[in-house]
Amino acid sequence: MLSTLELTQGGRPRAFQRLGGRFLLSWQVDLARDLGCSRIVCLADGESEQLDEVREQVEGFGLDFQMVRGPLPLVGLLTADQELVVIADGLVADRELVRELMGQGRGVVALPDDVGIEAGFERIDASHAWGGIIVTRANIAQQLADMPPDSDTISLLLRLALQAGTRLIPLDEEALESGDWLLVRERAALAQREETLLDRSVEQVSWSAPGLALSRRLARALAPDGLERGGTIAMVLGALGLVGAIASASYDYAFPAVASFLAGSFAFASGEALAGLKSRLRGTGGAASRARLLHNLLDLALLAVLTLPATAYNALERVFLPLMLIGLLRLAATLAPARGENAWRDRTSVAFVLLVSAWFGSLEQTMAALCVATLGFCLFFRRKSQITLA
Known part of the structure; x- marks a missing residue:
């Protein structure tokens, strides 16, 4: 990949x-x-802290990173049998759309000349403007050795790719209108693209699961500034909440224990929401496995909060209702339709109901009522069979 660092009007x-x-x-x-x-080459005037940050990101992916100052150093980095990807400075493009376009093989992404030039792209012929991405054979770069050292490397590569007969890949102008394809020229357009991107990436949870729904909306409100450290802070607060809940329960302080679990559960849900949003924005995996781990941890903590304090003589009696409640909630989540699953996974909402009952001293009665309600759902709800009869 080859990209450049060009200055905006603000420098x-x-x-x-x-x-x-x-x-x-x-x-x-x-x-x-x-x-x-497998290698990222960046055209820049010199090193910077920001470039070092990108270098760390690239090397973290197991890729090579190099910075060059002009066309001549680039010649020595490429061999004729390699592929060359060129991305215009300031281009923001939807990843799925890029994969769809470039899945056709080598080519120069092109727009109709009028809309492309108006959007800031370079004209390439009488009827087309460059769309900001080139995939071509790297042997065209050998001709850069004959060019002046202060030449515009990207424009030269574009012309060389076209002269080599690289085909044009048409890009629908609707991608410009929707913001899926944007050449950044002003902050306002970038801010609008950011809002659209965040709205698309945040997990949508209905209010049938109030705790999860609120945590997702909080994550959206904190983004993008809270994405870097917000998830970690929320996870730490969640862990402290669970530790406090278990400690309070061990001294038979039911109300403080459930209140602390409620706070910890919501903090964990918010941390999961922030981490999931960050993963979706960056295209990294692990969100599903992390969510399962947190869900299991919350259930173990809830079991401890509702069981403690227990002795060898009453352990079975104290653990029965909490274990039954958690088991039925998990069973209901597997039986519920996809859009209703979150209602049974929402431990913050369950904790709120238990907190109210703890205030009135009816914790066991409430657990029993929840067990009966959840058992009724499990008995009478049947997921539609996926088996087709011959």
């Missing part, structure tokens, strides 16, 4: 403008990875 490289808490250049690295690049 700051467009590549280091932030979108969703990340540099635009970092988003372009994601595009390059999707296209199979």
Whole structure:
């Protein structure tokens, strides 16, 4: 992949403008990875702290990172048998759309000339403007050795790719209108793209699961500034809440124990929401496995809170109702339709109901009532069979 660092009107490289808490250049690295690049080459005037941050990101992916200052150093980095991906400075493109376009093989992404030029892209012929991405054979770069050292490397590569007969891949202008394909020229357009991106990436949870729904809306409100450290802070607060809950329960302080569990559960849900939003924005995995781990941890903590204090003589009696309640809630979540599953996974809502009952001293009666209600759902609800009879 090859990208450049050009200055905006404010004097700051467009590549280091932030979108969703990340540099635009970092988003372009994601595009390059999707296209199979193993080396990232960046055209820049010199090293910087921001470039070092991107270098760490690239090397963390197991890719090579190099910075060059002009066309001549680039010649020595490429061999004729390699593929070359060129991404325009300041281009923000939907990753799925890029994969769809470039799945056709090598080519120059092209827009109709009028809309493309109006959007800030370079004209390439009488009827087309460049769309900001080139995938071509790297042997065209050998001709850069004959060019002046202060030449515009990206424009030269674009012309060389076209002269080599690289085909045009048409991009629908609707992608520009929707913001899925954007060449950043002003902060307002970038801010609008950021809002759209965050709205699309946040997990949508209905109010049938109030705790989870509120945590997702909190994550959206904290994004993008809270994405970097917000999830970690929320997880730490959640862990402290669970420790406090178990400690209070061991001294038979039911109300403080359930209240502390409620706070810890909501903190964990918020941390999960922030981490999930961050993962979806960056295209990294692990969100589902992390959610399962947190769900299991919350259930174990809830079991301890509702069981403690217990002795060898009454342990079986004290653990029966809490274990039955948690088991039935988990069973109901597997039986519920996909859109209703979160209602049974929401431990914050369960904790709130238990907190009210603890205030009135009716914790056991409430657990029994919840067990009966959940058991009724499990007995009378039947998920539609997926088996087709011959």
